[in-house]
Amino acid sequence: MIQNPDQYRNELTSFRVILEGLIHNLNTPLNLVMGYVQQKQKQDPECEILGRIYDAALKIDDILQRSYNNVIHRIVLRKTDFDLVQWLDDEIFFMSNDLNYKHHSRIVLEPASQTTMVNTSALLLALTFESLISCFMGIETDDLIELKIRCATNQQPTCLEIECRNRKGLEPAIQKIADKMSQPIQIIGIGDIKLSELYHLSIVKTNSVIKANLRIL
Amino acid sequence: MKSKKDVRILIVDDSVETLDMLKTQLGEDYTVLTAKNLAEGRLLLDKIRFHIAIIDMILPGEHGIDLIEHIKQQYPFVAVIAISGQATIEDAVTAMKLGASEFLVKPIRKLDLINIMVEKILRTQWLIEENRRLTELVQRDLETDMIIGNSPAIQGILQRVKRVARLETLVLIIGETGVGKGVFAEMIHCNSLRKHQKFVSVNCGSLTETLLESLLFGHRRGAFTGAYRDKIGYFQEANGGTLFLDEITETSLSFQVKLLKVLETGVFRQVGSDNDIQTDVRIIAASNKDIKEQVKLGLFRDDLYYRLNVINLIIPPLRDRKDDIKLLTNSFVKEFCTKYKKDELTVSPAVMSILMSYSWKGNVRELRNAIEHTVILAEHSIIQPEDLPDSIMPDKGHEMIPPVSTVLPWQQSKEEFERAYLMTLLNQSAGNFTKAARISGIPRENLYRKCNQFNIDYNVFRTLKE
Numbered sequence: 001m002i003q004n005p006d007q008y009r010n011e012l013t014s015f016r017v018i019l020e021g022l023i024h025n026l027n028t029p030l031n032l033v034m035g036y037v038q039q040k041q042k043q044d045p046e047c048e049i050l051g052r053i054y055d056a057a058l059k060i061d062d063i064l065q066r067s068y069n070n071v072i073h074r075i076v077l078r079k080t081d082f083d084l085v086q087w088l089d090d091e092i093f094f095m096s097n098d099l100n101y102k103h104h105s106r107i108v109l110e111p112a113s114q115t116t117m118v119n120t121s122a123l124l125l126a127l128t129f130e131s132l133i134s135c136f137m138g139i140e141t142d143d144l145i146e147l148k149i150r151c152a153t154n155q156q157p158t159c160l161e162i163e164c165r166n167r168k169g170l171e172p173a174i175q176k177i178a179d180k181m182s183q184p185i186q187i188i189g190i191g192d193i194k195l196s197e198l199y200h201l202s203i204v205k206t207n208s209v210i211k212a213n214l215r216i217l
Numbered sequence: 218m219k220s221k222k223d224v225r226i227l228i229v230d231d232s233v234e235t236l237d238m239l240k241t242q243l244g245e246d247y248t249v250l251t252a253k254n255l256a257e258g259r260l261l262l263d264k265i266r267f268h269i270a271i272i273d274m275i276l277p278g279e280h281g282i283d284l285i286e287h288i289k290q291q292y293p294f295v296a297v298i299a300i301s302g303q304a305t306i307e308d309a310v311t312a313m314k315l316g317a318s319e320f321l322v323k324p325i326r327k328l329d330l331i332n333i334m335v336e337k338i339l340r341t342q343w344l345i346e347e348n349r350r351l352t353e354l355v356q357r358d359l360e361t362d363m364i365i366g367n368s369p370a371i372q373g374i375l376q377r378v379k380r381v382a383r384l385e386t387l388v389l390i391i392g393e394t395g396v397g398k399g400v401f402a403e404m405i406h407c408n409s410l411r412k413h414q415k416f417v418s419v420n421c422g423s424l425t426e427t428l429l430e431s432l433l434f435g436h437r438r439g440a441f442t443g444a445y446r447d448k449i450g451y452f453q454e455a456n457g458g459t460l461f462l463d464e465i466t467e468t469s470l471s472f473q474v475k476l477l478k479v480l481e482t483g484v485f486r487q488v489g490s491d492n493d494i495q496t497d498v499r500i501i502a503a504s505n506k507d508i509k510e511q512v513k514l515g516l517f518r519d520d521l522y523y524r525l526n527v528i529n530l531i532i533p534p535l536r537d538r539k540d541d542i543k544l545l546t547n548s549f550v551k552e553f554c555t556k557y558k559k560d561e562l563t564v565s566p567a568v569m570s571i572l573m574s575y576s577w578k579g580n581v582r583e584l585r586n587a588i589e590h591t592v593i594l595a596e597h598s599i600i601q602p603e604d605l606p607d608s609i610m611p612d613k614g615h616e617m618i619p620p621v622s623t624v625l626p627w628q629q630s631k632e633e634f635e636r637a638y639l640m641t642l643l644n645q646s647a648g649n650f651t652k653a654a655r656i657s658g659i660p661r662e663n664l665y666r667k668c669n670q671f672n673i674d675y676n677v678f679r680t681l682k683e
Contacts, residue, residue, distance in 0.1 A: 024275060027302035028232050031324035035238045038328040061324055 002131040002180055002195065005077065005123060006188050012075045019071060023064045033057045070094040074126045077187070081119050084158055084216070085112040085151050091129060092149065105137055110150035116158050118216050120198060125216070128181070128199055129160060132212055135173045136164055155215075157200075163211040174203050174212050221246045224339060225265060229258040229284060230273040230300070239271065242328055243335065255284045262288065267295050269338055271331075272317075274301040274308055282311060289316040296338040298331070366541030370533045374401070381528045382408035387480070389525045390503040392532030395582030398503040399463060401530060406459040411499060414458030417451045422464030426472050431488050433460075434475075440489025452485055452496045465502040465525070466511050473518045480524050500525070535577040535584060542573055545581060549588035550600070557593060564600045571602055574641060575609050636671045639664070648678035 037054045044050065070090050073082075092109050095101050136147055145164060152159040164170075178201040184192035200215040224247045228239050236251040243249050250265065252258035254276060262270070270288055274281040281299060288295050299312035302323040309320045318341070319334045381388060382405045390398045399418060406416040421429055427441070435450030451460055468476070479485045480500060484493045502525045504511075511517035535542065546569065550562050564572075568591075577583055587606050595604045602610065638657075642664075646652035654661045668675050 024302040027323040028235060031302070032232075032234050032238060034324045034326065035235075035242070035328050039238070039241060057324065058326065061326070 002127055002177065002185075005127060005185065008127060009075060009077065009123065012071055016068075016071050016075065019068055023068055026060070026064060030057055030060055034061075066090065066093055067097060074122050077121055077123045077190070079119050079121050081117055082122065084116045084118045084160070085153065086115070087118075087122070087125070088112075088149065088151050088160065091126065095130070095133065101133070101137060105145040105147055107147045107149060110148060112151045112153050114153050116151065116153040118158055120216055124195060124198060128177075128195055128201075128214065131177055132162055132174070132201070132214065135177055136162060136170065136212075138173065152213075157215045157217055159216070160214040161211055162214070163209060166205065166208050166210040170210055171203060171205065174201070174210075177201060178203075222248055224248065224269070224335075225250065225267045226335065227252065227258060227261055227265075227267045227270040227295075228272075229253075229255065229270065229276075229281065231276045232273075235273075239331070242331060246332070247335070255279050255281070258284055259287065262292060262295070267292070268342065269296045269298065269335060271298045271300060274299055274312065282315065285312060285315045285317055294342070296342060298334055298338070300325075366538060367544055368538035368540040370538045371541060374530055374532060377528075377530060378405055379408065381405065383410060384528075385410075385499060387499070387525055387527045388501045389508070389527075389529040390501065390532065391508065391529060392503070392505065393534045393578075393580055394505045395580030396532040396534060397581050398505075398532060399461065401532060402459070402461040402463075402501040402503060405501060406461075406499075409459065409499065411458050415455050416459045416461065417455040418461040418463065419451055420463045422467035426469045429468065429472060430475065434485050434487050436488035437490045440487075444489065447487075450485075450487065452479065452498055453494065455498045456496050457498075459499045459501060462500060462502045464504060466504040466506045466508055466517050470516075470518060473521045477518065477521045477524060480521075535580045539573055542577075542584065543569060545584055546572055546588060549585050550592060553589050553592035559592060559595075560598060562592060562595055562598060562600055565602075567602050568600050568605060571605060571609070574637070576645075632671070635667065636673070639667055639671065639673055643668075643673070643675050643678040646678075648675045650675070 034054060034057045037050050037057065041047065041050045041054070070093070073087075073090070074094075089109065092107055095107070101107070133147070137145060148161075148163040150161050150163075152161055178196075181195040181199065181201060184194050186192050198217055200213075200217055202213045202215070204211040204213060226243055226247050226249045228236055228243075228249060229252045230236050230239070231253055233253065236253070240249045240251055250261055250267075252261055258270070258272070261267075270284070272281040272284050281301075285297050285299065288297055293316075297312075297315075297317040298319045298321060299309075299317040300321045300323060301308055312320055318338050321331065321334070325331060378401060388402075388405060390401055392398050402418070403416055406412060419429070419432065424432065431441070431444075431448070431450070433450045433452055435448050435453055436444050438444055438446050462476075475485075479496070483497065484495055486493055508517055508522055508526070512519045512522050535545075546564055550564060554560070554562055572584070572587075579586075587609055590606045591600055591604045595601075642653045642657055646656060650661045650664055653659075653664055657664070659667075667673075
């Protein structure tokens, strides 16, 4: 189900503080690794292993920075302009930190042809999108769940599509989310809002494939 | 800066390993000192003059921002590179606002970037330093620690000084005693290409020919009675620099011949020597007399006159540039208050009026001496007429001269001026109309008429002088 936005923000705020400290503490040794590698590379430019250590350190830095930026972005409740394609890319990257998704699913992000600017709340979009993913993943199965996700930039309004092979009970579960979106939720400082006023969720079923379309209004 | 090693860099970080790594990175080129906390950093900053400080923003129990603030207040010329392990835009903005030149985020992906930043900062520092030096040079252009005046006449002369200073030409300065001929000569030297060499000044008028010759050319031991050892002369002492010959018209004709020879050949002989000595001296000569007249009278060699008179500067007497009196007075008052450790004195309008109407035959020198006397004797914070030396104090005739007001209508101001002028004139001529007519160029009849018009009792001036 869709988590309460206020509660989610509080959780994110706490997480952000811990993440900041964690990144700061990690950055000192990471800086040493990268620094010493660079100094050693000057002395031995042919040494391949140094390059690999440097790349690995770089990857750690990327993971930390991207995760932190994602937290910072999604904590914003008010509407802002951002590129949906980039947002989706960051979102999938962020979700990869959740080992539950990582172990039981294979997410295929189909490349978008162009950037698409949207004006919406990053927090509410993340909550809605993640509840949908959770729904797709929540149906018990031993098989690896393959999800195809794309940003349909050629449609108006812009649409996020999540597609997978139909499984028993998936359609009613998505419908439950759509119903929930029509119910008002209370947000401190804003009042009651309905997610359905911001996003329109529809289900398309063809043969064994089910697709959830989330349109950003 | 002689070499990169002269550049001192301070690094402040709580991680010893980071300090070691950055020291390795920069220590090859620069002198690097490290501190593990802000207190150590402050101690080093107190002892050593650093060029750059690299400061970690987050340290246990303290914030690098505090040190940046301290540096910018205490050592504003130290450039700062801020480093942070988890930087927010706000941190970066705060650091930059406080004056950090660069902001680096850990992990430093390209370590050489720090060397580039240091180089860039040093280049900027050098440019700032160079700019400051050049600005100072431009400002010093024709600057002198002596206040000369800002009247149009003086400004015109200063422009001329500026033009001739850098030329190697001889300069002849003409002006009454005390107008500051020496000051202008020194100013020419200080603005010339010879400014780093010596400026030697000789008053030719106060010396006998033999002594002058010995002083200028030097002498060998035994050349004359009392010449116990070899002595170099001013021509040698000022070699590469400037020799200022004041009161040149007071020299004898025979000395003038010798001087002319040096000017033409650049060669002279010490008294008592047979050897020629080469000299490279720029000559600036000065006189308080009309040299042309001296030439006509046969007291000054015409060939030397033409040789010297390449560029001439005629310094007007102080009485012809009364605008400068106020400026000079205030400047001298300040100078002597400092010299005699007195509180700041101000000049009362009455005193300024007296100074403005005095004839200043001794020019700036006389004014300077008068102010020195006044400052010494002044008992109150405002200088009053009784503080002035008696020699320039107006007598009864003077006291009657009303100060000219600048806010009166033109006709009234004109009449005031005429009245003041007549009183000064009568005071100087002791009420003698023939003399007054000769000084002023006004016919006697007109002087009588003007006196009647302004109700001036000229007999008072006659009585005063008796």
